[in-house]
Amino acid sequence: MKLDNYNVQPPLAADASPPQDSLSDADTDAEDIFVPPLNFAMVDNGIFRSGFPNSANFGFLKSLRLRSVICLCPEPYPESTLEFLKANEIRLYQFGIDGCKEPFVNIPNDTIREALKVALDVKNHPLLIHCKRGKHRTGCLVGCIRRLQRWCLSSVFDEYQRFAGAKARVSDQRFIELFDISGLKHHPLSFSCSRK
Amino acid sequence: MKLDNYNVQPPLAADASPPQDSLSDADTDAEDIFVPPLNFAMVDNGIFRSGFPNSANFGFLKSLRLRSVICLCPEPYPESTLEFLKANEIRLYQFGIDGCKEPFVNIPNDTIREALKVALDVKNHPLLIHCKRGKHRTGCLVGCIRRLQRWCLSSVFDEYQRFAGAKARVSDQRFIELFDISGLKHHPLSFSCSRK
Numbered sequence: 001m002k003l004d005n006y007n008v009q010p011p012l013a014a015d016a017s018p019p020q021d022s023l024s025d026a027d028t029d030a031e032d033i034f035v036p037p038l039n040f041a042m043v044d045n046g047i048f049r050s051g052f053p054n055s056a057n058f059g060f061l062k063s064l065r066l067r068s069v070i071c072l073c074p075e076p077y078p079e080s081t082l083e084f085l086k087a088n089e090i091r092l093y094q095f096g097i098d099g100c101k102e103p104f105v106n107i108p109n110d111t112i113r114e115a116l117k118v119a120l121d122v123k124n125h126p127l128l129i130h131c132k133r134g135k136h137r138t139g140c141l142v143g144c145i146r147r148l149q150r151w152c153l154s155s156v157f158d159e160y161q162r163f164a165g166a167k168a169r170v171s172d173q174r175f176i177e178l179f180d181i182s183g184l185k186h187h188p189l190s191f192s193c194s195r196k
Numbered sequence: 197m198k199l200d201n202y203n204v205q206p207p208l209a210a211d212a213s214p215p216q217d218s219l220s221d222a223d224t225d226a227e228d229i230f231v232p233p234l235n236f237a238m239v240d241n242g243i244f245r246s247g248f249p250n251s252a253n254f255g256f257l258k259s260l261r262l263r264s265v266i267c268l269c270p271e272p273y274p275e276s277t278l279e280f281l282k283a284n285e286i287r288l289y290q291f292g293i294d295g296c297k298e299p300f301v302n303i304p305n306d307t308i309r310e311a312l313k314v315a316l317d318v319k320n321h322p323l324l325i326h327c328k329r330g331k332h333r334t335g336c337l338v339g340c341i342r343r344l345q346r347w348c349l350s351s352v353f354d355e356y357q358r359f360a361g362a363k364a365r366v367s368d369q370r371f372i373e374l375f376d377i378s379g380l381k382h383h384p385l386s387f388s389c390s391r392k
Contacts, residue, residue: 036351042238042388060347064388126388151256155232162358192238192260192322 034060039134039163043142044149044191046125049163051134058084061128066090068124070115072097072137093118097137105171107140112179116144122190135164136172143176148184149191153177230256235330235359239338240345240387242321245359247330254280257324262286264320266311268293268333289314293333301367303336308375312340318386331360332368339372344380345387349373 037060038051052073053061067090071077074096077085085092095115100106118124119141131137139160146156156176161168233256234247248269249257263286267273270292273281281288291311296302314320315337327333335356342352352372357364 032346033348034346034351035348039354040351041355042240044238045241048388150228150230152229152231155230155236158235159237192244 034063036060037130037134039138041163043129043145046122046127046190047119047145048126048128049134049138049142050128050130051138052130052132053081053128055080055084062088064126064128066126066128068093068118068127070095070118070127070129070141072115072129072131072141074098091124093124097131099132099137105136105169107137107172107175109179112141112144112175113184115141116148116184117187119145120148120184120187120189122188125190133167135167136169139163140172140175143172144179144181147176147179147181148187148189230259232256233326233330235334237359239325239341242318242323242386243315243341244322244324245330245334245338246324246326247334248326248328249277249324251276251280258284260322260324262322262324264289264314264323266291266314266323266325266337268311268325268327268337270294287320289320293327295328295333301332301365303333303368303371305375308337308340308371309380311337312344312380313383315341316344316380316383316385318384321386329363331363332365335359336368336371339368340375340377343372343375343377344383344385 035056036050037053037057040048040050040060043049048064048066061084066088069085069090069092071092071094073094077092082092084090093115095111097108097111098106115129119127119129129138129141143156143160146159153176157173160173160176164172231252232246233249233253236244236246236256239245244260244262257280262284265281265286265288267288267290269290273288278288280286289311291307293304293307294302311325315323315325325334325337339352339356342355349372353369356369356372360368
């Protein structure tokens, strides 16, 4: 029996459950700590962002009940991560974009567009968008989502910079600014601020 | 007639609506840009965080359909903000905490505890937590929420620092670390990662 500790009272001592199942949260703290991936955050309803997840993050990722993952790195996943996705019926969408350094950055327009369509499709939610550090490639895709949500550019860039920190790139911000959202405008959005 | 532009096709030219209502999103971009408050972000389902909102943010805040606001500043709101809250039936919970500078920081335990109870109550969602800059007081309250969500401290601090930037305070992080969550543990949580 797996307890939902937040909604269910811990069973009484007389309960038939074995002792390890009758522990309340207060007794199991050490086992229950969640380790979110690097640079993890919620983007909006059903969409999360982060850096590259590793096995230490599996417990946390499982708690998000993800339906899909958008990986923006070209490298293949380690076997353990593929097994984790399979075991939890999480669909992987891989859009490999090289993690180039300035001034050789080339965020491919069409790849971001395809990734954006996957990200906006509520059938794929809850969904995690990630790259290696959750800064540049993820920042570009999230920036395009914000443009669709009609955020002013200064707020879009402010959010981009919060994650990129000292590694913020003008080229990424230019990409976000110039990205053509006109073809995606009538895509249904389920976000918090998508309706007037 | 108010169109939900994302879900409804723009009316045909022959439609009886007056011209200004038959414009599609593509034609009304300039009017439709949202200005989120300083340091705005989604914390989790139904909870947002930011710095002090001003009248430029009202359109965006309205789009969030807030039910309540937790203000962690002691200063009274400007009349225009009070009117905005009233017009949109948003309940204000004010927990005035002085915005002291280190080493005179004193985040009051009991006040954060009371604010936390309001923040966790889904009847108050969607809810915005804010202080002046969305860094220290808001960062402490959100940090306590993350502890309740059982995030490891390094991730809690990483998020705190992402918003506080160069203004990050060890004293705030110590407050978050030492805050006693035991009395709040069985509070029902509606968050993305509250259940195993």
